[in-house]
Amino acid sequence: MKKRLATAAGALLAVAASVLAAPSAAQAKETAAAGFHVSDGRLLDANGNNFVMRGVNHAHTWYTSRTPQALKDIKALGANSVRVVLSSGHRWTRNDTADVAAVVSQCKANRLVCVLEAHDTTGYGEQSGAATLAQAVDYWLSVQDAVKGQEKYVVVNIGNEPYGNTGHSAWTSDTKNAIARLRNAGFDHTLMVDAPNWGQDWSFTMRDNAEQVFATDPDRNTVFSIHMYGVFDTSAEVSDYLNRFVSKKLPIVVGEFGNDHSDGNPDEDAIMATTQRLGLGYLGWSWSGNGGGVEYLDMATGFDASQLTPWGRRMFDGANGIKQTSREASVFSGGGQTPTIGSCAVSYRVNGWGGGFNADVTVRNTGTAAVQGWQLDFAFGGEQTVKSAWNAKVTQSGKQVRATPEPWTGTIPAGGSVSFGFNASSTGGDTVPASFTLNGTTCAKS
Template structure:
């Protein structure tokens, strides 16, 4: 959030550590989920978020920032979206997810229109934010390994912050009722800073509202958190209650009345808490920019501390195992394609399977093609490769476009094109497949006129 509550700089947050311990049960949801106080991946490996906020909805052309943020060492990016009530509407969710996956980043998607609701007259309600997510469901289902839904940014201002509890619980329930299984992130009231301790005191009600037990609470730390003791007390309260917590936004101590970012970083590292710094560039208050004009070669003082500091990104961030190949099996890292995803109305969801024998005549594979998201001029696709009756150590898939489509970016495969012909080869972590096992790769493409699924795919195994 670009608004810092310096007026509250003198407020001391009185945090009393609760003696009641609550351990949130492991989620039954697929993909990213909560286990105890931790965020874990589908394979059970902890994910400690080390990330950067990116104001995408205001700078939709700054797509190179995804790669730059990855290069800075982040494993997570929190992407600002809009419902259309105040900003947006963000109808490019498939492209955003594709950029996250292409750059091997966990994608925290957030609706920013809710900022300061109740105090900010133009703000959207959490219920309206939930409606936006439901409108995007076709683009989100099947992405549970990669995407976190942050329902609404700083959803309640300083006017009647107590309304946060019921409104947040209702929004979570609305998403679950509509079939979402994603890890959900919820921001605190008081413009995210919870200086009246509503989230700290009533978080249990919100966590209990989630039938999937798959919600993480998010605190934003600005001028209220100018002192180390306040930060430590707040973290301790959540630790004592056994609640999952991340620092979804924070700034830095550029003067004596601002946030003690060094304590946030060191305490988060010691406690295994995730954090996402605000923000890469483009703030109306440029003191919070990490780069000058989105240029990664021009880090600000804040940016240098976040990227290169002792507890910064390069020193503490670890890539999610879904991308680094540390999952239990190659196929477990592959998200399923939702049957309800948006596809070209003139095509079927996948091409026919086309087995092809390798030269030794014993190793085979098949491949299927699906359009998992589409928007004017662009689309996201996925190809699933399945080994035949024998294990394989590598695979190559080919297809030819009939309508002039082109592939621009890909992940989990090396993809090359020659005219209309496209060839995709496995990367180092997903080429070895047991008999009948499956791997997948994704890509972004462009189209005009018609976006038909290729008539046939070839699959060669080695």
């Protein structure tokens, strides 16, 4: 097991010197209507549509004057979300209610989902002056007016990397207490919780206790965040960690990662490919302004979007990067609930070989109105794993598979069809799925 020291979020500091009862159906409906919410291990927006974060981190608390332009640039490059660094005042100048409200307003104006994080908890127990999670909760309570009513647009990341490599066993109880206090105070937002060990969870404290932490949240609306740096320097480590959450239907995002780091060389290609395959969110570190020896993690030189660094070009333009995979939250695009249709038919043809197959899928709209935007859901009957896809984005969680369109396959005309395909490995046969649903409507098989 690798044991590392501080992550990029910690290095950036140098620039500034008991399970509750499940919610009732009515409560779940109310939570869903309020804003982002977790369902079956997935993060859904207020319209009930799947939302996969594709964004970057921005160090607002040290560069407040840069934020308006930075958010515009980040959006223009294709991001659908931004993780914003705030200070509770324990280590740096406090971002007050008015400032937080301004950040939220700027995120919304740029149609970016705003993940707000309190940074002063970084490396608690090891980093001198770091705040506790309880102190982070005090901060959120003090700025609650800035985020109240913004549940459709804001995710509250309680505390950045809340423990170093000392005392991390307290993460579970302290995280439970933090969630309980925020819920009791009326926070209905999706809450995000970072892992200990400078965010990298080499001790597996978050991984092994995530189920009980999630169950403690009365809203069942907590997302876990892993920071992937030197600990995650192989594809196997990336895949194993993320799949353990997916298999338990626990929501997870990669809240920070880089292309290099002083504690080892993370496998950014594996991180981006694996999150795309599993339909999980990622937020790269960071837009600009890094110091403390990790200046190479800047995506834009001097906050200039026209001067992307190699890391910035990889993040935005590379395989499984933001431009290729990001989809705007439907609360901004006006998508509402995924449109229903009158009737549909699906053709599913398999070309198999030992250990794998290609599937060619045709979705026909047999109704009388065009479908703008679609979502096809089905389940594998055996042990199949999607490897790649074309003309659609195909994600998998357990046996459940979901296909959504590429920009050029987004409309199915009345009486028309769209086709896509995917490649998968198989150890349990290549049988045709038992049923297909298109935007919630069961389709005939043809």
